Amino acid sequence: MSRITVLFRNSHIRCFLILLLNFVIIALFFIQLIPSFNWLWRQVRTPENIFHGVIFLFLLGCGCKGLYTHRRALIERSFLFHWNSTSFFICLSGCGGYLLNEYFTGIHVGSIVFMVMVGFGLLGFYVSREIQSRALIPCLLLVLILPFEGYLDISLGFPLRLFCAEMAGHLLQDFGVAQLTREAVILLENKAAVVELDCSGLKGIWSGLLFYLLLTRIENKSFSLGWFWGLLFFCLSLLAFNVLRIAMLVLVDIVWGQPGLAAHVHELLGIIGFVISCGVAWLLMKRIKDRVGGELHFIKKIDMRQDFIGEIAVMLLLLSTYYFHVPFRHGEVSARPLNIALPIELHAEKVALTTFENQFFTRNRVWAEKYTFRTMRGIRGSVVFVSSHSWKSQHQPQNCYQGQGMMIDYEETLMIPGGLPVKYLSLNGGRAAATYWFQSYSKETADYAARIYYSWMTREEPWVMTSILWNSAVDGNTLEEVITVLRDDVRTSLNDTI
Numbered sequence: 001m002s003r004i005t006v007l008f009r010n011s012h013i014r015c016f017l018i019l020l021l022n023f024v025i026i027a028l029f030f031i032q033l034i035p036s037f038n039w040l041w042r043q044v045r046t047p048e049n050i051f052h053g054v055i056f057l058f059l060l061g062c063g064c065k066g067l068y069t070h071r072r073a074l075i076e077r078s079f080l081f082h083w084n085s086t087s088f089f090i091c092l093s094g095c096g097g098y099l100l101n102e103y104f105t106g107i108h109v110g111s112i113v114f115m116v117m118v119g120f121g122l123l124g125f126y127v128s129r130e131i132q133s134r135a136l137i138p139c140l141l142l143v144l145i146l147p148f149e150g151y152l153d154i155s156l157g158f159p160l161r162l163f164c165a166e167m168a169g170h171l172l173q174d175f176g177v178a179q180l181t182r183e184a185v186i187l188l189e190n191k192a193a194v195v196e197l198d199c200s201g202l203k204g205i206w207s208g209l210l211f212y213l214l215l216t217r218i219e220n221k222s223f224s225l226g227w228f229w230g231l232l233f234f235c236l237s238l239l240a241f242n243v244l245r246i247a248m249l250v251l252v253d254i255v256w257g258q259p260g261l262a263a264h265v266h267e268l269l270g271i272i273g274f275v276i277s278c279g280v281a282w283l284l285m286k287r288i289k290d291r292v293g294g295e296l297h298f299i300k301k302i303d304m305r306q307d308f309i310g311e312i313a314v315m316l317l318l319l320s321t322y323y324f325h326v327p328f329r330h331g332e333v334s335a336r337p338l339n340i341a342l343p344i345e346l347h348a349e350k351v352a353l354t355t356f357e358n359q360f361f362t363r364n365r366v367w368a369e370k371y372t373f374r375t376m377r378g379i380r381g382s383v384v385f386v387s388s389h390s391w392k393s394q395h396q397p398q399n400c401y402q403g404q405g406m407m408i409d410y411e412e413t414l415m416i417p418g419g420l421p422v423k424y425l426s427l428n429g430g431r432a433a434a435t436y437w438f439q440s441y442s443k444e445t446a447d448y449a450a451r452i453y454y455s456w457m458t459r460e461e462p463w464v465m466t467s468i469l470w471n472s473a474v475d476g477n478t479l480e481e482v483i484t485v486l487r488d489d490v491r492t493s494l495n496d497t498i
Contacts, residue, residue, distance in 0.1 A: 021311040022081060028318035029122060032098070032325070033115050039108040043147045055145045055210075059138060080126070083310035087124030087132075091314065094118035095321040103326050106392060109146050116143055118318075125314065137217050144210050160202055164239065168246035204238045204274055211278055212285075221288045230284040234277055241273025338367065338387050338464065338493040343485055346373040351382070357400075361386070366393040379478055381470040383486065389462050391452040397436045397467040401427060413446050416483050421446040424479075433474050435483060436467040441494055444487075464490050 044053040094117035101110040120139045124132045212231055221227060245266055253262035342348035348371045353361065361368040366388040374380050386394055398408060409426040414435075416422055423446040425434040437444065438451040440461040445451055455463060466486055 018081065018308070018311065021308075021315055025122070025311070025315050025318060028315070028322055029115070029118065032118075032318070032321060033112070035327075036108045036111045036115065040112060040146070052145050052147050056142075059141055059145070063138065081307050081311050082125060083307050084124045087121045088310070088314065088317075090121030090124070091118050091317060094121060095317060099321060099324060099326075106327060112146060113143050122314070125310070133223075136223070137213050141210065141213055144206065144213070164243050164246055167243045168250065171243065171247045172250055204242060204270065205235055208234060208238050208274070208277065208281075212281055215282060215285055219285055219288075221285060224288060226288045230281060230288065233284065234281040237277040237280060238273065241269065241277065245269035245273065338385065338490075340369065340385055340489050340493045342371060342373065342489060345376060346482070346485070348373040353384075357384070361393075366390070373482075375478055375482060377478060379470065379472060379474055381468055381474075381482075383466065383468045385490065386465040386467075387462050389455070391455050391463075394438070394448075394451070394463065394465045396448045397434065397465075398425065400467075401425070401434060401469075406432065414479070416480055416487075418484065418487075420444050420483065420487055422479075422483060423447075430473055432472060433470040434468060435470075435479065436465065437483075437487075438463055438465050439487065439490055439494075440464070462494065464494065466490060 044050070044056070094114045097117070098111055098114035101107060101114060116139055120132070120135065123135055212234060216227070248269055249262050249266045252258050252265050351370050351372055352358075353368065353370050357368070357370070366386055368384060368386045370382060370384045372380070372382045388394055398411070401408065406427045407429070409429060411423060411425045414422050414424050420437065420439075421444070422435050422437040427433055437446045438448070439445075440454070440463045442461065443451075443454045445454070451463060451465075455461070468482070468486070
């Protein structure tokens with residue numbers, strides 16, 4: 001006789017309250033997920049994130065297979081709530097992280113991660129510890145396949161890139177190569193990288209974590225101290241190979257004078273380093289003890305009074321999360337207007353923003369102005385200035401160019417005399433071009449991740465994004481002249497607002 005039948009015979013009212021509380025708990029959990037899930041659904045449908053959708057379908061298929069395998073146990077035994085203090089602490093931490101993330105950053109993928117944490121905690125109220133521990137790896141895999149590489153690179157990738165460049169510089173110095181600044185190494189590596197932002201090694205670590213977790217599942221290994229030591233050695237191996245490939249890039253490009261060969265060596269060492277690290281991780285995994293097997297089972301003994309109070313506590317926790325939820329507001333961190341005076345020789349004219357631009361900037365409550373200009377050589381273009389304290393109010397202009405139907409041929413980072421790094425994009429088969437950079441009182445960068453990283457350290461400083469769209473191909477002299485003038489104008493305007 002199933003437990004749910006016994007409950008119905010003992011007390012219809014108690015059974016109804018239990019079912020009602022369970023329904024409220026599940027409903028509150030999914031209500032919190034709706035905004036972030038809508039964002040996630042839009043992301044996985046984009047071409048660049050289709051990989052995440054494929055892996056999610058694979059994990060979903062594995063989950064359905066597991067449910068089918070244990071279908072008899074699921075049918076014969078009911079999922080009834082039982083109190084678990086560890087699971088409640090996990091839910092409490094997840095809800096707290098969710099509220100803080102929503103209020104201070106508004107990063108949707110962060111909210112999803114915290115709600116996955118809450119979901120993992122809720123699972124512990126309905127199944128045994130063995131089943132919950134088996135669900136840990138699928139939950140971690142679910143988190144890793146979320147499209148959060150950009151945010152992770154912002155928070156960890158840029159400082160990690162600085163570290164790798166610093167280590168590569170010391171390594172080269174030990175072999176007699178003249179000392180290079182880490183900024184110079186990063187600039188050189190960006191030129192050689194096929195995919196921007198892969199120079200930190202963070203994408204290799206991300207892919208490696210997926211491999212390590214899948215290998216743990218396939219080999220049926222348990223979490224242990226040896227498992228964590230193996231993971232640490234695996235990550236250090238990936239970082240070491242990344243430092244080596246950066247050093248080889250500098251050696252082949254600068255010392256040997258072979259920039260074309262350097263790009264191929266850069267890519268090849270990245271692949272070889274990842275394969276060797278995965279092979280070593282697999283050998284280490286073989287030495288970890290296997291997970292203890294066993295049949296799928298549920299909790300057999302429960303304390304009805306304690307569990308009923310526990311259900312109320314979990315429901316109140318989720319209800320409080322819903323009540324105290326305050327979404328991030330861009331308008332509270334918007335910047336003041338700047339008085340940018342373009343020089344007469346650019347023949348600049350202020351023009352109205354497009355409908356899309358106006359809607360975007362109005363929604364984010366930032367200051368933005370757009371001008372058209374013509375140089376002395378007759379080259380025409382347009383420039384947009386966007387000022388804000390909030391990094392979420394600015395973006396990488398590549399997205400706008402592609403949204404306008406332009407094709408990006410290639411991109412690289414250029415160093416303008418005076419130490420200003422700018423991003424250069426060749427568009428539409430070389431028939432057009434674009435340049436952009438970010439600057440504040442004290443910092444200048446062409447890297448969006450660096451802009452965000454620096455803004456966290458200097459929250460009071462407004463940042464200006466300057467994006468130039470050239471109507472034709474442009475030579476280096478014209479680039480330097482126009483960019484230098486605009487940079488000085490923005491710097492003067494920023495200083496006037498201090």
